[in-house]
Amino acid sequence: MTEAQPAGPQLPTGELRLAVGRRGGRGVATSQYYQGALRVIRPHYLDASGQVAYTIVNPGGGYLGGDVYDVDIQVEEQARLLLTTQSATKIYRTPGAPAVQHTRIRLGPGASLEYLPDQIIAYRDATYRQQTVVELAADSSLVMCDVVTPGWSPDGGLFRYEEVRLRNEIHRDGRLLALDNLLIRPGDPASPLSGMLFLEDYSHLGSMLVVDPRVDDGLVQELRDLLAPLDPGGQLGLSLLNGPGFALRALSRSTGALNKTLFAAVDLLRHRWYRQQPLNLRKY
Amino acid sequence: MQNTRTEPREAPAHRPPSYWLPLLQLADSALPTGAFSHSFGLETFLERGLVRDEETFRIWLSHFIHTQLTHSDGLAIRLALEAGSAAELRELDALLTAQALPRQVREAGVKMGARMLQIASAILDSAEVEQYREDVAAGDCSGHPALAFALAGRSLQVPLPELVSTYLFSTATSLTQNAIRGIPIGQDAGQRVLRRIHPDIAAATVRIAGLDRSDFGATAPGLEIAQMRHERQRARMFMS
Numbered sequence: 379m380t381e382a383q384p385a386g387p388q389l390p391t392g393e394l395r396l397a398v399g400r401r402g403g404r405g406v407a408t409s410q411y412y413q414g415a416l417r418v419i420r421p422h423y424l425d426a427s428g429q430v431a432y433t434i435v436n437p438g439g440g441y442l443g444g445d446v447y448d449v450d451i452q453v454e455e456q457a458r459l460l461l462t463t464q465s466a467t468k469i470y471r472t473p474g475a476p477a478v479q480h481t482r483i484r485l486g487p488g489a490s491l492e493y494l495p496d497q498i499i500a501y502r503d504a505t506y507r508q509q510t511v512v513e514l515a516a517d518s519s520l521v522m523c524d525v526v527t528p529g530w531s532p533d534g535g536l537f538r539y540e541e542v543r544l545r546n547e548i549h550r551d552g553r554l555l556a557l558d559n560l561l562i563r564p565g566d567p568a569s570p571l572s573g574m575l576f577l578e579d580y581s582h583l584g585s586m587l588v589v590d591p592r593v594d595d596g597l598v599q600e601l602r603d604l605l606a607p608l609d610p611g612g613q614l615g616l617s618l619l620n621g622p623g624f625a626l627r628a629l630s631r632s633t634g635a636l637n638k639t640l641f642a643a644v645d646l647l648r649h650r651w652y653r654q655q656p657l658n659l660r661k662y
Numbered sequence: 663m664q665n666t667r668t669e670p671r672e673a674p675a676h677r678p679p680s681y682w683l684p685l686l687q688l689a690d691s692a693l694p695t696g697a698f699s700h701s702f703g704l705e706t707f708l709e710r711g712l713v714r715d716e717e718t719f720r721i722w723l724s725h726f727i728h729t730q731l732t733h734s735d736g737l738a739i740r741l742a743l744e745a746g747s748a749a750e751l752r753e754l755d756a757l758l759t760a761q762a763l764p765r766q767v768r769e770a771g772v773k774m775g776a777r778m779l780q781i782a783s784a785i786l787d788s789a790e791v792e793q794y795r796e797d798v799a800a801g802d803c804s805g806h807p808a809l810a811f812a813l814a815g816r817s818l819q820v821p822l823p824e825l826v827s828t829y830l831f832s833t834a835t836s837l838t839q840n841a842i843r844g845i846p847i848g849q850d851a852g853q854r855v856l857r858r859i860h861p862d863i864a865a866a867t868v869r870i871a872g873l874d875r876s877d878f879g880a881t882a883p884g885l886e887i888a889q890m891r892h893e894r895q896r897a898r899m900f901m902s
Contacts, residue, residue: 543876543880545876553756554756554757557757557761557879558763559733559878559879559881561880568724568728568862568866569728569729573884574712574713574722575729575884575885576729576882602894612891613884613887615886615888615889617763617764618765620804625763627883627887627890629884
């Protein structure tokens with residue numbers, strides 16, 4: 379926990395800035411800075427496509443009350459970045475002040491980002507606010523996923539956290555394309571989580587946002603057909619955004635089942651657009 | 663009674679506020695905005711059998727009010743009353759469109775927004791309503807009924823609690839009329855639901871006054887999924 383700080387600007391708990399450009403047909407970091415409780419481990423290339431893969435690590439192992447994480451990702455012209463995390467984002471008790479993560483993503487002309495972090499696990503009495511702002515060029519490509527779990531508490535009870543808020547703002551070519559604002563407050567009696575408008579008797583929520591000039595209604599239909607067998611309970615929705623992109627939401631009872639659905643969609647897009655093989659993140 | 667006079671008196675206390683009758687007109691359930699053809703996902707819950715009678719519909723309506731309606735339309739109305747410039751109002755219009763991820767909800771907003779603007783323009787003399795109409799016609803704004811309603815209320819100088827609760831109740835009335843046809847339930851059952859929803863409307867009105875801008879567009883995932891899945895539903899009575 380933090381002690382009383384001397385006057386003056388305070389560094390974020392963890393800070394990561396990464397810019398990726400295209401050099402010799404491959405994505406490489408053109409600048410990189412991190413401090414505190416965030417860093418990236420050495421990049422790798424999963425295939426011969428030139429897409430570079432970076433993994434974000436939180437050496438502290440979890441977020442605490444008052445923690446501020448600052449992430450700035452830039453993908454330059456024609457470069458392709460796959461960004462993932464080493465493990466789940468864990469939010470411990472946050473008495474006093476929430477844990478906050480601000481992420482800013484800028485995608486240059488023809489650039490692409492697949493941002494596939496592990497699931498979020500909020501512990502008992504945790505409040506977490508994640509705010510992500512993405513700015514895309516008209517011809518850049520974004521695939522972004524989130525999985526929110528029911529959290530963790532010592533007695534095994536679900537949804538013992540105070541609040542999880544995930545707010546994604548997507549700007550394309552200078553125009554606000556989508557505002558995806560998810561707010562889960564398990565203790566709010568006016569909109570109970572087990573209600574039919576929230577989670578019913580499901581426990582896990584998956585979300586995906588895709589913006590790419592190649593998205594159209596035909597692709598949305600194709601994805602619905604592809605994903606339907608993975609969604610026996612009929613708890614998956616897909617819809618075209620107000621521009622070339624789509625939003626996907628799914629409810630489930632496990633992170634594994636949701637990842638299967640989300641990665642099926644990711645893999646279709648990777649193959650369709652870049653002739654890449656299904657993703658295998660080989661986490662260990 | 664003392665001092666009873668036979669002719670009507672022109673005392674201010676006896677007149678309704680100047681906004682009263684225009685507000686009643688704009689909130690009337692027969693207002694031709696096309697609300698009768700939009701269920702905002704309710705039809706998916708009907709199809710699944712989760713909304714099937716008076717009580718299940720009341721629960722659905724209560725949760726709808728406290729989740730999506732509060733954080734999109736309701737908060738938009740408050741922010742429109744607080745807006746200091748035309749640019750802020752255009753930004754609100756963009757936010758209303760952007761936060762509606764399900765396509766049919768977004769399209770419902772555009773359609774009903776155009777109708778609400780036309781009606782407000784016909785019954786009011788409001789520079790702000792006219793400006794919004796021009797912005798929509800020029801393609802600078804998408805149009806949304808909550809913002810058109812808010813601008814009308816702003817011109818009429820309707821206090822925030824009256825304006826917000828009127829809009830919420832008007833939406834609840836339209837959805838109840840749709841439920842009466844869609845479930846179906848009786849007219850009296852519909853009126854009972856509306857009476858029982860009063861405390862929800864009052865609570866949501868209070869909550870809207872205290873929301874933060876970062877709350878804008880917060881919705882409930884199950885509702886959004888239902889609104890998205892409605893696009894594929896067969897034999898639909900409603901456009902959303």
